[in-house]
Amino acid sequence: MASPPSPGLPCPRCGHHIATSLELLLANRPFYCSGCGLQITLDREKSKGALDALRTLRAGLEEAEEMRRRGPV
Numbered sequence: 678m679a680s681p682p683s684p685g686l687p688c689p690r691c692g693h694h695i696a697t698s699l700e701l702l703l704a705n706r707p708f709y710c711s712g713c714g715l716q717i718t719l720d721r722e723k724s725k726g727a728l729d730a731l732r733t734l735r736a737g738l739e740e741a742e743e744m745r746r747r748g749p750v
């Protein structure tokens with residue numbers, strides 16, 4: 678099974694992987710590319726689908742974490 682990708686997205690300008698947290702994205706906070714310094718702000722309206730997907734992803738991650746805490750099956 679492949680490990681889940683680290684949260685983040687490729688920079689649209691330089692392609693550098695910008696690490697960001699789901700909380701940061703869901704809070705609609707701007708974040709910066711550590712490669713070129715580009716500021717990225719998610720447009721809440723335009724990103725509605727993406728934000729919904731992130732919420733689903735976070736719920737899945739929490740569920741996985743919960744299962745991990747319970748120990749091996």
Ligand SMILES: [Zn+2]
Binds near residue numbers: 688689691710714715
């Ligand atoms: Zn960049």
